[in-house]
Amino acid sequence: MENRNSMNVSSTSPTMQSDWRESFLRTTLMLACAFGLVALISSYFSSELIYFVIYCVVYIIVVFITVLPVTYHVRAMTLIGLLIGLSISGLTETGLVGEARIFMLTAIAMASLLFSWRTGWYITIFAMVLYTIFGWLILGGLLTISNTTIDPGNLVLWITRALVLLLVAVLVVNAIRLTQTEFTKSEERSQSLLSDLQKERALQEDRIQERTELLDKRTNQLRAVADVGKSITSYRNLSELLQQTTRLINENFGYYHVGIFLLDERRQFAVLTAANSDGGKRMLERGHQLKIGETGIVGYVAESLKARIALDVGADAVFFNNPDLPATRSEMALPLVVGGQILGVLDVQSTEPNAFSEEDIATLQILAEQLAVAIQNANLFSDTEKALEASRLAYGEISREAWIKILRNRPNIGYIATTPGISEAKSDTVEPSIAKAIDTGDLILGNDGLTISVPIKIRGQSIGAIRLKKSDISEAWTQEETNLAVTLSDQLSSALESARLYQDSQKRAARESLVSDISARLSAVTQMDLIIRETVQELGETLGNASVTFQLLDPSNGHNPTEGRENGRGKAGA
Template identity: 40%
Template sequence: MRNEIETMKRTTPPSKNTEARRYAMIGVFFGFLFPIWATVIRIASEGNPLNLSSVILAQTTDPLLWIIDTAPLFLGFFAALAGRRQDILQNLNTELQNREKELKNIQATLRQRVEERTVELEASAAQIQKRASQLEAIAHTARSAATVKSLDELLPAITQDIGSRFGFYHTGIFMLDERREFAILKAASSEGGKKMLDRGYRLRVGQEGVVGHVVYSGNPRIVSNVGEDTEYFDNPDLPEAHSEAALPLKFGDEIIGALDIQSKDLNAFSQEDLRLFSMLADQVSIAIQNARSFERAQRALSEAEAATRQLTGLAWKDFLETVRTRGYRYDGIKPEPVRKTSKPAEDGNALTVPVQLRGQTIGRLKLKTPNSARKWTEDELSIIEATAERVALAIDGARLLGDAQKRAAREALLAELAAKLGASFQLDSILRDTVEELGEALKGSTVTFQLVNPSALPTADKDDGTARRSKRQE
C-alpha cells in the first residue's frame, strides 16, 4: 500500500502555470486600453490632430497619463495573480482526480488480492480437510486391521476398506513368494482385480510392472500417466486405470510385498499423497506382520497342545493299567466300584459330561434321573461342569503324586544300593549284595549275576547285548 502511494506521488505530473500567463496577457491587453483611450481623449480635448507628435506631446506634458500608462503593468500583475490562483486550484483538482483514480486502482488491486488470497485460503482449507480425512481413514484402517488375526481375512478387508474410504479405482496387495522371485496378488478391491486373483496374477520382481520394480528397489513410485510409462504393465482387467501409485510393504529392512493403488484420473497422485500413503503402507505392513506372528503362535500353540494331549494320553494309558477300580456308581444308598470301562449308551434320561484334562477325555460323569420329564437347570449344569473340571485336576494330581512317589522310591533304592556297593571292597560281597538288593526290590523275581569272559562270548550273545543297549539308549 505504501509503495503504491509513493508510486502515485512520483507519477503525478508537475503543475503548469497556463492560466497565470493567459490571465496576465488579458490583463496587459485590457491595461493598454486605458492609456490609449486616455491619450486619445486628451488630444481630442485640446483640439490637436490625432498623430504621433500629438501622442508624444500629450504623454510628455500630462502626469496623469503617466499614472494611467502603468495600468497594463498592474492589470497584468493582478490578472497573473488571479490566473496563478486558478492554476493552483486546477492543479489541486487534477491532482485530487488523479489521486482518486489511483486510490480506486489500489482498491481494485487490493480487492483482487483479497479475492486471490481468499481463494488460496479456501484451497488450503480444502487441502487440510482432505489430509485430515485421509489421516482419519488411515487410522480407521489401522484400527480395523488390528482386530483381524487371520491373514486370509486381513488382506481382503484392508483392500476393501482402502478402496471404499479413499475412492480408488483399484487397490491391491502383493506379497513376495518364498524365493522372492515373484510379487503375487493376494487381495484386490476392484472387479478386475478379483479376476486377476482367480487366475493367480503375479509380476516378476525387478522386471515386470511398477509393482515389480518397487518391491525390487524398495522405493515408492508414482506414475502420472500409465500410457506414457515404460514400466507400466498393461492390464486388460483394469482398462480405466490412468495413474498408479505403488508403495513397498516393509517390516524393518525386509520387503514383504507392495500396496498398489490405481485411479481413473490422470495426475491423480502428488508427492504429498505419496508421503501420506507411505504411512498407510507402514500400517498395513505392521498389520500383516502381526497376523503372521499370530498365526505362527497359533500353530505353535496347536502343536504344543497336540503334544501335550499325546503325552497325557500315553501317561493315562500307563496309569490305567495299574488301576483296578475304574470308577464308582452311587445310587442314593452307597457307592459301588466300577471295574470296567463301558461305552456310553443312548439314554434319554441320562446326562453325560466328559471329564477332560488338557484336551484329552479321561472319564465321564453320568447322571441319570427316573423322571424322564425333568430338565436340568442352569445352576445344576454349572455345578456338574465345575465338578468335572475339578475332579480332572484332582485325579491328575493324584497320578502325578503317585509317579513322584515311585520316582522317589526308585531313587532311594538306587542310592541305598550305591551306598552298600560303595562300602564293599570284596568282589564276593559286591556280587552278593547286588543280587540280594535287586531281589528285595523286585519281589517274586530270581536274580542271577555271573561274570563272563567277553572274548569267549558267542556272536549271538554279543549282538543281543548290543541290541539291548541300543534299545535302552533309545
C-alpha cells in the same frame, strides 16, 4: 484477485484528487460565504448601487451553490464564472486600478486547482484577450469607467499592468502545474508501492490458502491413518486382516484401487493377496503375481524397499497397461517392512492424474508400517495357534496313552452309590447304557426317562461313564438336571486327569530320587571292580525280578568277554 487489486490501485489516484478538490471547493465556498458577507456590507457604503446589486447577486449565487446539492463541476464552473464576472465588473468600475486583476488571478488559480493547470492557461489567455479588448475600449474612449475619480491611464500603463498580470498568472499556473505533477508522480509511486504490496499480500494469501489446504489434507490423512491403524489391530486372521484393510483404506482415502501383495516362500514373486476393486478381485481369482525386481513399481518396491509413485505421463506411463484397472491415472506402492525384512507391498491407485506426492508417501508410510506390524502379529498368532494345537494334540495323545495303560491294568474300575452307602462294582459286565455312553461319547437317556448315562471324557477320549437313576416315583430328568450332570462329569474328568498327573509326577520324582541315590553311592567308591559290582547290585534290587547283566568288551578281540561278574540277581562282565 490480482486484477481486482490492480483496478483498485489504478482508480485510487483520480479518486483521491477528486476528493481533495471537492473538499477544497467546499471549504472555499464556505469561506466565501463568510467573508463575502463582510465585503458585501463594505461595498454598500463604497460602491455605486448597480455594483452593490451585482455583488448581492453574486453572493446569493455563492450561497446557493454552497447549500444546494449540485454537482462538483457546476459548483466549480459557477465559482470561476463569478470570479471572471467580478473581474469584468471591476474593469468597468475602476479599470486596472481596483480589484479586477485580483479577481482574475483568483479565477486563474481556481481554474488550475479545481480542474487542471491547462484550464488555468486557457483562463489566462482569455484574461489577456479580455484586458486587451477593455484597454482598447477604455483608451479609445468607447467605454468610460464608472468611477470618474480614477485615471483610466495610458497605453503604456495598460500594457505594463497587463504584463504584470500575465507574469503573475504564469507563475501561479506553473507553480500549480509543478505541484500537481510532483504530487501525481509521488502518488503514482505510492500507488505502485501499494500495488506491489497488495500483489504480495495476495500472493501470501494464496500461499497461506494452499498451505492451509495442504495441512487440512495432511490432518485428514493422519486422522484416517490413525482410524485405519486402530481398526486393523483387532484382526488376528491374516486373510480377514488384509481384506478389511483394503476396504478401510478405500473408505477413508477414497482410492480407486487398493491391493496388498505378499511375498511367496521363495521370495521371487509378490502375490496379490487382497483387493477392494472389481478388477482387483478378478486378479485375485487368477492368482495375480508380479516378479520381484522386474515387473511394475510393485516389483521395484519389493526389491528396493523404497516407496515409489508412478503417474500416467513420462517414463512411468508404461506401468498403466492393466486391462483389469483401465481407469488408473496415478499409482503409489509402499513397502511393508518389519525389522528390516519386507513382507509385501501396499499398492494404491487413483483415477486422478498427479494424485500422489512425496508428502503422501511420508503419511501413508506410517499406515504401511502399522499394516506390516499387524501382518507380522497375525502370522505370529497363526504360528502360535498351530504350535498350541500341536501341543494339545501331543499332550492329548500322551494323555490317551496313559489312560489306555491305566485301563488295561485295571479294566473294570467302578463304584455304586446306593442308599446304604458306596460299594465297589464286582461284576465284570458293563451296563448297556454305560457301554453305549462310552462308545458314542454322548449322554444316553433310558427308556423309562428316569436313567441317564453321562460319559466321562478326557481330551476327547471316553474313559468311563456315570449312570444316574431316579426312584420310580420321581419325575423324568429335566434339562437343568441334565446340564448339572454334564457339569459334574466335566469336573470329574478334570479331577481324574489331575490325579493321574499327580501320580505320574510322584513316580517321576521317585525315579529321579533313586537315580540320585545310586549316583551318590557310586561316587563314594573309587575301585572299578567295586563300582561295577555296586551298580549291578543296586539295579537288581531296584528292578526286582529283572535280570541285570553288565559287561565290558575289548574291541580288538571282538565280542569275547575278558571277564565277567555276577552278584545275586545281577551279573557283571568286563
